[in-house]
Amino acid sequence: MGTDLLPGTLDMLILRSLTRGARHGSGIAQHLKKISEDVLDVGESSLYPALQRLLLSGWVTAEWGASENNRRARYYKLTAAGRKQLGVENREFDRMILAIQKVMSCA
Amino acid sequence: MRLIRRILYFFRQPRQDAELAEEMDFHRRMLERESGDRYTANRRMGASTLAREDARGVWLPLRFESVLQDLRVGVRMLRRSPGFSILAILCLTLGIGANAAVFSWIEGILFRPYPLVAHQERLLAITGTARGEAGHTDISWPDLLDLQKSCTLVDSFIVNKIMGTTLSLGDRAERTIGSVVSANYFDAIGVRPILGRGFGPGEDAGSNAHPVTVISYQLWQRRFKGDPAIVGKTQRLNGIEHTIVGVAPEGFLGTFVGWAMQFWVPASMEETFEGGAYKLEDRGARWIEAYVRLKPGVTLEQAQQEMSAVATRLETDFPATNRGRGVKLWPLWQTPFNNAGTLLPTLGIMLAVVVFVLLIACANVGNLLLVRSFARRHEMTVRVAVGANRSRLLQQLITEGLILSILAATGGLLVAHWCRHALVLLFPARAGVAMTLPGEIDWRVLALSAGVCLISTLLLGLVPAIQTSKIDLAGALKSEMAGVVGGGHGKSWLRSGLVVLQVSLSFLLLVGAGLLMQSLQRIRNLNPGFATQGVLFTAIDLRGAGYNPQRAKTFDDALLQRVQALPGVESAAFGRSTPLSYGSFSSSPIAVDGYQLPPDEQPTVQYNQVGPAYFSTMGIPLLSGREFTRADNETALPAAIVNDVMAAQYWRGDDPIGKRLQVKGQWRQVVGVAKVSKYQSVRENPKPFFYLPFRQDFSVGANLNIRTRMPAETIAAELAREVHALDANLAPYEVISLQEQMDRSTSPQRVAVTLLAVLGGLALLLATIGLYAVMSYTVSQSSRELGLRMALGAGASNLLRLVLAHGLTLTAAGLVLGATAALLSTRLLGNLLFKVSPRDPLAFGSALVVMTVAATAACFLPAWRATRTDPARILRD
Numbered sequence: 001m002g003t004d005l006l007p008g009t010l011d012m013l014i015l016r017s018l019t020r021g022a023r024h025g026s027g028i029a030q031h032l033k034k035i036s037e038d039v040l041d042v043g044e045s046s047l048y049p050a051l052q053r054l055l056l057s058g059w060v061t062a063e064w065g066a067s068e069n070n071r072r073a074r075y076y077k078l079t080a081a082g083r084k085q086l087g088v089e090n091r092e093f094d095r096m097i098l099a100i101q102k103v104m105s106c107a
Numbered sequence: 108m109r110l111i112r113r114i115l116y117f118f119r120q121p122r123q124d125a126e127l128a129e130e131m132d133f134h135r136r137m138l139e140r141e142s143g144d145r146y147t148a149n150r151r152m153g154a155s156t157l158a159r160e161d162a163r164g165v166w167l168p169l170r171f172e173s174v175l176q177d178l179r180v181g182v183r184m185l186r187r188s189p190g191f192s193i194l195a196i197l198c199l200t201l202g203i204g205a206n207a208a209v210f211s212w213i214e215g216i217l218f219r220p221y222p223l224v225a226h227q228e229r230l231l232a233i234t235g236t237a238r239g240e241a242g243h244t245d246i247s248w249p250d251l252l253d254l255q256k257s258c259t260l261v262d263s264f265i266v267n268k269i270m271g272t273t274l275s276l277g278d279r280a281e282r283t284i285g286s287v288v289s290a291n292y293f294d295a296i297g298v299r300p301i302l303g304r305g306f307g308p309g310e311d312a313g314s315n316a317h318p319v320t321v322i323s324y325q326l327w328q329r330r331f332k333g334d335p336a337i338v339g340k341t342q343r344l345n346g347i348e349h350t351i352v353g354v355a356p357e358g359f360l361g362t363f364v365g366w367a368m369q370f371w372v373p374a375s376m377e378e379t380f381e382g383g384a385y386k387l388e389d390r391g392a393r394w395i396e397a398y399v400r401l402k403p404g405v406t407l408e409q410a411q412q413e414m415s416a417v418a419t420r421l422e423t424d425f426p427a428t429n430r431g432r433g434v435k436l437w438p439l440w441q442t443p444f445n446n447a448g449t450l451l452p453t454l455g456i457m458l459a460v461v462v463f464v465l466l467i468a469c470a471n472v473g474n475l476l477l478v479r480s481f482a483r484r485h486e487m488t489v490r491v492a493v494g495a496n497r498s499r500l501l502q503q504l505i506t507e508g509l510i511l512s513i514l515a516a517t518g519g520l521l522v523a524h525w526c527r528h529a530l531v532l533l534f535p536a537r538a539g540v541a542m543t544l545p546g547e548i549d550w551r552v553l554a555l556s557a558g559v560c561l562i563s564t565l566l567l568g569l570v571p572a573i574q575t576s577k578i579d580l581a582g583a584l585k586s587e588m589a590g591v592v593g594g595g596h597g598k599s600w601l602r603s604g605l606v607v608l609q610v611s612l613s614f615l616l617l618v619g620a621g622l623l624m625q626s627l628q629r630i631r632n633l634n635p636g637f638a639t640q641g642v643l644f645t646a647i648d649l650r651g652a653g654y655n656p657q658r659a660k661t662f663d664d665a666l667l668q669r670v671q672a673l674p675g676v677e678s679a680a681f682g683r684s685t686p687l688s689y690g691s692f693s694s695s696p697i698a699v700d701g702y703q704l705p706p707d708e709q710p711t712v713q714y715n716q717v718g719p720a721y722f723s724t725m726g727i728p729l730l731s732g733r734e735f736t737r738a739d740n741e742t743a744l745p746a747a748i749v750n751d752v753m754a755a756q757y758w759r760g761d762d763p764i765g766k767r768l769q770v771k772g773q774w775r776q777v778v779g780v781a782k783v784s785k786y787q788s789v790r791e792n793p794k795p796f797f798y799l800p801f802r803q804d805f806s807v808g809a810n811l812n813i814r815t816r817m818p819a820e821t822i823a824a825e826l827a828r829e830v831h832a833l834d835a836n837l838a839p840y841e842v843i844s845l846q847e848q849m850d851r852s853t854s855p856q857r858v859a860v861t862l863l864a865v866l867g868g869l870a871l872l873l874a875t876i877g878l879y880a881v882m883s884y885t886v887s888q889s890s891r892e893l894g895l896r897m898a899l900g901a902g903a904s905n906l907l908r909l910v911l912a913h914g915l916t917l918t919a920a921g922l923v924l925g926a927t928a929a930l931l932s933t934r935l936l937g938n939l940l941f942k943v944s945p946r947d948p949l950a951f952g953s954a955l956v957v958m959t960v961a962a963t964a965a966c967f968l969p970a971w972r973a974t975r976t977d978p979a980r981i982l983r984d
Contacts, residue, residue: 045158048162072133073130074133
């Protein structure tokens with residue numbers, strides 16, 4: 001899935017899912033799926049490039065740690081810059097949704 | 108920030124890849140656990156290899172794999188057309204190799220000339236200056252000590268004056284050269300002897316007070332067979348037993364560009380080697396060549412200012428010796444007293460020339476690539492059609508250029524490596540002097556060559572890139588074959604431009620080579636004022652053998668008698684110095700009866716001490732009076748012979764014969780007037796000069812000049828026998844002709860001519876190849892047009908004329924451009940030109956002829972091929 005999302009929203013969703021603390025890739029996917037009630041099923045092919053993009057931009061950092069079932073997993077953590085970016089994207093998203101709603105309700 | 112992260116990622120790529128794989132594997136297992144079976148998990152995950160590629164692609168947009176792929180394709184392309192590849196690589200190898208060789212010479216001769224010497228970047232040469240005289244003078248020891256005391260910006264003063272001696276070990280005598288140096292020499296230049304010690308403080312004071320020597324590694328190995336107990340042994344040098352106190356490390360050759368020193372003695376031994384009087388306390392005796400090492404951060408200008416202030420003070424303190432005298436600092440690469448100075452203009456011009464050669468080579472290869480890019484238009488079109496974007500295409504082309512230039516750079520560095528010692532070969536050999544002009548291939552040279560390689564890559568990659576940027580899919584699929592011969596077509600301007608560039612640069616180099624060749628010719632044909640044919644000279648190192656003046660006089664007389672009696676010898680005469688040698692003539696302040704000195708003028712004139720029959724032996728004409736005879740000895744009236752320039756200057760048209768001349772405080776009578784000749788350089792202007800009878804100003808050790816029709820080898824053998832008969836410990840130096848002496852003194856010109864002729868020839872060859880390649884291509888691409896013309900009735904001669912005209916038009920454009928450039932730039936040859944105008948019509952004319960002939964030859968074959976076009980076949984196709 002994920003390809004049907006508005007462009008750029010996946011990055012925002014990932015950042016949002018990390019606000020409550022670090023998660024590994026699988027955790028992020030699970031979280032998105034659960035919160036969205038199975039609507040957003042993010043696959044590897046969009047999740048990992050997105051995570052690399054966030055790393056490259058410095059919005060998240062990655063660290064290896066032990067997972068809940070005691071295996072090695074890479075945990076992503078929001079940075080200060082990432083938190084700021086989330087705010088920016090959030091506002092931008094709201095503006096966009098509002099605009100879309102206006103267009104849709106006017107017709 | 109992003110760039111830094113990218114770079115960090117690049118260096119940790121293998122680990123990053125592994126981590127990504129592990130992370131995704133973990134994800135997959137989590138899914139598996141959740142859904143219970145692998146199939147569903149896989150389905151939900153998607154294609155994981157692709158995902159991994161995408162994830163990595165975020166970091167490295169220009170992927171390593173694609174570079175590898177380009178390399179593979181590039182190598183395949185080169186192997187598919189080996190003729191093209193070999194030609195291209197050869198052209199570039201010559202271009203880059205010529206550059207690297209000249210870089211390495213400049214590095215090894217001008218910038219870091221002294222192997223093992225520390226901090227050469229802070230080393231400067233120091234000389235004296237005399238007001239109203241161009242060039243430089245040597246420095247006196249007391250002046251140097253005063254400078255040393257007063258200059259705060261200088262770390263150390265390093266004295267280094269080269270000397271010759273005869274080294275006799277057992278029954279073998281051989282000529283060798285060494286340096287008289289200050290006691291701080293080895294410490295100051297940071298060279299530690301591998302055995303024993305350098306010189307200690309105070310060893311450069313006193314008259315012949317410290318007979319110690321440090322010998323070179325080479326001498327130690329060659330003459331002392333690497334004796335490990337050499338330190339403490341003694342060796343006779345110039346008649347005095349010297350204790351060997353140290354052995355210099357291997358590879359240390361002293362501090363004189365061009366010549367490898369074999370031994371060093373402290374300045375206190377100056378008298379023994381330099382001859383004449385004890386000079387360490389004589390402020391008027393200028394004999395030192397020296398270097399200074401600046402303190403870190405001090406500039407040449409600051410140091411010069413400080414030194415000039417000290418020199419001004421010395422002028423007021425010691426007016427008798429120092430009036431009008433200054434000091435001058437020189438960057439190492441301008442050092443006036445060794446071969447750096449003589450090679451500087453040549454190497455400077457070579458630098459410009461090799462850049463031209465490289466440009467020509469690049470233009471050539473660029474043209475070849477361009478021609479091939481037409482042939483590859485189909486391939487490129489297909490690649491664009493299946494989705495390659497233009498930057499990807501450009502990457503491919505630049506990679507191909509890079510392969511070519513890396514191969515060529517490797518070859519070029521090999522060429523430079525082989526040419527390291529080539530410069531020495533261009534200099535005439537002289538006995539007893541080990542010439543060394545090594546190229547130095549260090550990181551700076553490598554970096555510069557890499558830069559050259561990079562630039563040529565860009566140039567090479569850009570040419571076809573300009574072409575591909577014009578790829579238009581529809582047009583290319585129609586595979587149009589434009590006629591290129593008749594009428595200008597937009598697409599050929601680049602190719603034509605490159606040919607014009609090559610022709611013009613080659614023409615420029617040919618003009619330069621022609622000018623230098625003429626200069627050399629003029630120098631060789633120049634009348635030096637003495638006979639060059641049929642006069643030989645040599646020397647016997649009596650001072651080295653410990654002769655005192657009395658013994659030397661007896662020996663000289665006896666030898667002269669024996670030599671004059673040899674069959675084939677017309678006459679023989681001693682002279683203290685021989686014209687055009689490295690050693691300088693004596694000079695003395697003079698006074699002339701009836702000549703009023705203008706204020707502030709203290710005329711100093713150079714002179715030579717010569718024996719009876721010197722003028723007839725040397726072939727220097729006497730204009731009036733007589734030459735010295737055996738009667739002009741110690742007891743006779745002091746006599747002198749002046750040259751006509753001196754007569755005109757100081758006697759103002761009167762006949763100087765019988766008039767008085769004061770030399771070194773002694774009045775003498777002028778007995779003859781000799782015609783002016785060349786004394787120190789063939790290029791000097793006529794200058795005042797005089798001669799004294801050898802017996803009246805005697806010094807041990809002189810040159811023997813012999814007028815004979817016999818070859819030098821015959822005389823050398825007979826002379827050796829006669830010398831041996833008189834004293835078994837003596838051997839004469841090499842016997843050479845005055846012509847040989849002339850040739851040696853003009854070797855910088857000959858080096859310049861040889862190098863420029865070689866590179867000019869290379870450029871001509873490259874340009875001819877370039878022209879030929881373009882014409883061939885043009886003809887092959889225009890076969891349809893040519894066939895049509897033929898079918899419509901054009902004869903073979905018409906076609907021949909058509910194609911030749913096209914090629915020669917390009918050549919003419921190149922010639923016009925090259926001639927303009929040459930007219931503007933040949934005066935930069937400056938000092939290397941001798942009595943030749945930088946716009947000499949003969950040089951321009953012959954370059955024009957050579958270039959035109961070469962161009963016609965290059966165009967003729969393709970033109971002839973054009974006439975063989977079969978119109979029937981063309982029309983059928």
